[in-house]
Amino acid sequence: MKDFNLEPDMEHMRDMTRRHFLRTSGSGIGAAALAMMMGQSDNAQAADDPLSSVTHFAPKAKRIIYLHMAGSPPQQELFDYKPELIKWNGKPCPDELFKKERFAFIKGHPKILGTPYKFDQHGPDGTWISELLPGLASMAGDITVVRSMFTPQFNHAPSQLLLYTGSAFPGRPAMGSWLTYGLGSENQNLPGFVVLVSGNTPSAGKSVWGSGFLPSVHQGVQCRTTGDPVLYLSNPKGMDRSMRRKTLDAIAQMNELKAQEDGDPEIHTRISQYELAYRMQMSVPEVMDIAKEPESVREAYGAEPGKGSFANNCLLARRLVEKGVRSVQLFDWGWDAHGTGPTDDIVTQLPKKCKETDKPITALLRDLKQRGLLDETLVVWTGEFGRTAMNEERNGSKFLGRDHHPGAYSMWCAGGGIKQGGNVGATDDFGYAITETPVHVHDLQATLLHCLGINHKKLTYRFQGRDYRLTDVHGNVIPEMLA
């Protein structure tokens, strides 16, 4: 908690300690609200540390949108063009590709699977992008594709945990939690870290947006498209907003009285948190209501009010970052292309998923760009690991698909601080091993934090006697990814 990174406009708060806030919180805003604004925690540990030891550099990005294709898309069909695989298609793979390797499902001597899709080069750097993503291809000049990602994790849940919390085992804070802890929130009426899910909850469950050992104020808040957008947001049936106001006034009067008698500053914090809750009851439904968007915008995204679709979530992501939400995390289910049937193969399912997501992602990038938000917003697209160069053929399946492959995969990012139209890294002819600029998950995290003005080694939190950080004890910024 010693080292802290603040935004430049918060520097005036540098000298204040949290304890000072506690003492003066009677004057209006509650200590925790202030603490939240500053991303500071509500526990005693944090109490003593002055914020004066800040070391930071100017952030390029202020916010981040993470687009996670849960299950992990096959890089061979989308970004990592491998003509050699097409030549070898259907042939038993070379021994070195499968001897000594661990597979989740592949048994025996697997056969190479060449991609059935065409690739073209796009953008100033000639980025290879598959015909499955025509929209994204038109934005090639804005994104940087990394084809040399790797992870030590091999199953969905642990690798998602590693990607979002820096550890393959549960218990650590998610990146979004680190960011609200480190940078605070720009909007007091909305949660600083919002999660939007289309389809099922991701494999690793809510731990991927949990606050771990950070105070729960930094937890990701799942905003839902059906039911209450935030759990328990709506007043009970029969209680309208005006009755709620009256109730809150009475609660505040009782609390004020108690604050005078008991003298505990925490009471004022509670008063302000109730007020914040009341404001959220307005601001959350408002921001979540995409019917407010012009039809042309909704159409560009392919969004339809009332649906829990990825398209709606992309549009919501823009609305949220526009309002100053620090981290928006999207999860989309259905990318685990094993090829056990038509719902998880690369011939039927993959084009379907690409079609569902290409349009909204393209619209999101364009929209952010048009509004001048892309310069200060990071957009990251990724799965949790790669897929094999070989056809999985589980139990002799006739559907084409690929098994898990942690050794190499592709992702892209765009926006604040990221090189425009770049390519990073390369893999061998089979797309199996990385031959150039390997990027570990911790390196990616370090790089993204860098874009947000944070030295990943300095954003720390003391827990169990150790200064923890998102990147654990690893991670290097990858200069090739930066503008």
Added chain:
Amino acid sequence: MKLYISVLATIATGLISVSTWAEDPISYSRDIKKILSNNCFECHGPDSQARKKTPRLDVAEGAYAKTTGGITPIVPGNPEASEIIKLITSDDPDLMMPPADSGKQLTEKEIELIRQWVKEGAQYEAHWSYVAPKQATLPSVSDKGWVSNPIDQFILARLEQEKLTPSVEADRRTLIRRVSLDLIGIPPTPEEIDAFVNDKRSGAYARVVERLLNSPAYGERWAGMWLDLARYADTKGYEADRARVIWKYRDWVIKALNDDMPYTQFTIEQLAGDLLENPTEDQITATAFHRNTMNNDEGGTDAEEFRTAAVLDRVITTMQVWMGTTMMCAQCHDHKYDPISTKEFYRFYDYFNQTEDNDNNDESPTYWHATQEQKDQIAKFQKVVNASNNIIKKVDESLKTAKEEKVALNKEKQAAVKRRDFVKPQLDKIMASTVRTPVMVELPDDKKRTSHILIRGSFLAPGEVVTTGTPEVFHPFPEDAPQNRLGVAQWLMSEDNPLVARVTVNRYWEQFFGAGLVGTSEEFGAQGDLPTHPELLDWMAVDFMKQGWSFKDLCRTMVMSSTYRQASNVSPELLEKDPANELYARGPRFRLGAEQVRDQALAVSGLLSKKMYGPSVKPFQPEGVWKIVYNGDQWTKSEGEDAHRRALYTFIRRTTPYPSMLTFDATSREVCTIRRIRTNTPLQALVTLNDPVYVEAAQAMARRILKESSESTLDARIQFAMNLALGRIGSEPEIDYMSHLYAQALDTYKADADKAVALSSSWVGPVPEGLHADELAAWTVVCNALMNVDEFLTKR
């Protein structure tokens, strides 16, 4: 020993009055160790690999020794000749320490402290928590009348030193609410309050305490704390996160606590009940403690990978819970702050690496909780079903070739089917009524695993072979103890163990007072906080052991102290001087835990079920919260009283824990949690304002008011409500606020019958005969407000 006492004395005097530091000699434990630990030990500490060939600074032998390069890191008494002073004051990026790229930096004040310490002789001291606790002579105090027990003597001595006086005793209403919430997790009833207020005999408070300690609800409340440590949950975790039947273990904990099982036995049975001679069903059930580790049922996982992960978790959790020591660093490299090597980690791992469980989807081995009668019956039914199935199969075979015998064969088949269909449901029923709990079973000697150092913690990279052993820095393994889990349990509970009693006492203190005497209740090693009242901690630790490790005695000692009984209101002056109440010049005041918040709302509304034990329940939860991949389980709301059981019986799914509890800082139970961090957030307000569980409670409480209040005036009813919710009589302005709210609400609901019906009955059920929806709705508003005032959510 002398040295240690002087260390304690310096710790005790130095913690809060920073201003006195300059005058005292510098103390390694108090002033220096943490600076070096935070900034230097990562590379110059116990971790030999990180140290490479550079000097070791956590021990005098390393710091005073001349390196091969001819420099001496520390020359006692001579800062100028000490290399570390040169380096920590250097501006040269190639020389400066900590290195420029480390992200660490010493402050001016820290540099000055180190320089002064070196100048004064650079004396190292043993780490306080590794030296056995001893009961110091009780300090003398002036105000002897205030002292109820030795706790007070230590607290008061310190207060007098700081020129502070303790607060008055809390009034009886406040006190009985505080102690009830603390000891049994639910507030007192109006009758219990009256009885205490009107009990004019001496010892009234002690009698309340005894009643609470003997209440079955005591075990439920304290089980809540223990289950966080045990990472108890009703699912296996990871992707599929399927259900796990392990609630018998939860019930074991409740019973053990209610029976006041000594901590020694409590420990031995959980860690090694299966290794006791002729273990009972309960002793085997207790071993489920370490079967609460996660299982990965995801397709394509390597069972060995997650078996290893479970064993690592057992090692880490054991050290956390009993030793207050963070071991997880040492699974990959020598510990950077405490002298625990990777080899020692894996020697300890070897004790836990010898059980049969293997990340199997069926959770084997399990203990089958069935009586002999049930087992006999099952065997009997199973025999009938199997025999019938055999007949059916044989007949089907014969039918393929049969001609004239067809009729007879068909008759035979029909009879068999009939028999089977009659017996099968009975078999299913009795099977369902007997559960199987995952437990620990030791591998037979000829199947014991060989343990290796796992390089960087990876199961794929076994290194050197290791055998059982405990880290050298700790007390010795008892000579007569077996080299297995049972021996580990005996080692942990040995009276030579300097940590276990301190760690436990501190955790209990934290529950009562909001923070431990050692603030980092999870970490007693080099990186942990120093105790604010070291002699008090040690006195209680020794007392806990002397009293036979009784948790009830420990609770009694704490709640009977005058320190605990003080009023919790605070003057601006005292708040300024001691904002975090580290001196205890006032009573504890902090927000209730997640379980208490829920249980209290149900209790005051009259909805709370007293039913104990049994399978976990699924009270109301918003739709759509459970949507988990590869798992079709549904949250089907429990009916009847199971919808209103105490929070600890709520089904916990690790990947999607019960949302309102999580909002109040409960954990997902994926890993051992020693200390929950308390927060104060808007999402908590939304829970208690709008969650149907709390709306229903307000509706039910409204009905109680109208039915049970002896007088029917508005003021009397508001008093009744205040007494139910807050356990006290309302002041005049409070009555005004609430009656004003009531009047406004009544106007609203008189004008809108639909709204009135909705708010008064949406969750709790139709308006009972003789009551009016508008009045009930207005009372629901008042009750909803009362359940959201700070005082309701707070122990004070």
